[in-house]
Amino acid sequence: MTQLLFGLVFMEMALIAVLLFRSPLRMLLMLGLDRLKRGRAQLVAGTVATTMVVIFGVTVYNVLGVQRRLSNATMINPTDQVLMANSLLDASLMGFSLFLGILIDRLHCYVKELFLLRNHFESTKRGKRDYVEMEGIGSSKIPPLFKD
Numbered sequence: 001m002t003q004l005l006f007g008l009v010f011m012e013m014a015l016i017a018v019l020l021f022r023s024p025l026r027m028l029l030m031l032g033l034d035r036l037k038r039g040r041a042q043l044v045a046g047t048v049a050t051t052m053v054v055i056f057g058v059t060v061y062n063v064l065g066v067q068r069r070l071s072n073a074t075m076i077n078p079t080d081q082v083l084m085a086n087s088l089l090d091a092s093l094m095g096f097s098l099f100l101g102i103l104i105d106r107l108h109c110y111v112k113e114l115f116l117l118r119n120h121f122e123s124t125k126r127g128k129r130d131y132v133e134m135e136g137i138g139s140s141k142i143p144p145l146f147k148d
Contacts, residue, residue: 002086005093012100019107026111033108052098059091 018025036045066084070076 001090002093005090005097008097009093009100012097012104015104016100016107019104019111030108030111030115033104034112037108049098049101052094056091056094056098059087059094063087063091 015029018029035041063084066080066087070080070084073080
């Protein structure tokens with residue numbers, strides 16, 4: 001389980017790095033996340049996240065149980081220490097993975113909003129430039145054809 005969680009955390013960190021910097025890979029990732037948030041994929045992602053939250057809660061409960069046993073015991077059992085360290089590592093990785101998942105979701109929304117704002121700004125700037133050019137053409141004086 002630990003190797004799976006480490007792989008998940010590193011994959012999420014790589015996705016965050018791709019979302020932060022402008023590259024062709026970011027546009028591909030944005031399209032993939034847009035499709036992921038539509039239809040049944042959103043239901044699957046929500047189910048997986050909910051399952052991870054439940055497993056995270058169970059792991060934290062196990063950590064607290066082992067910690068309670070360690071504080072009440074007169075002699076520390078090496079098996080309990082190993083269980084405590086493994087459960088604590090799993091809980092930490094799961095919590096960090098859930099946090100990075102939320103961060104990826106928010107970054108996707110912000111990058112998408114930034115893209116839409118840039119497009120709107122460019123079209124507004126283009127429209128203003130066209131308006132100024134048209135105004136300049138309309139106010140120019142027409143030279144007289146015949147002089148008196």
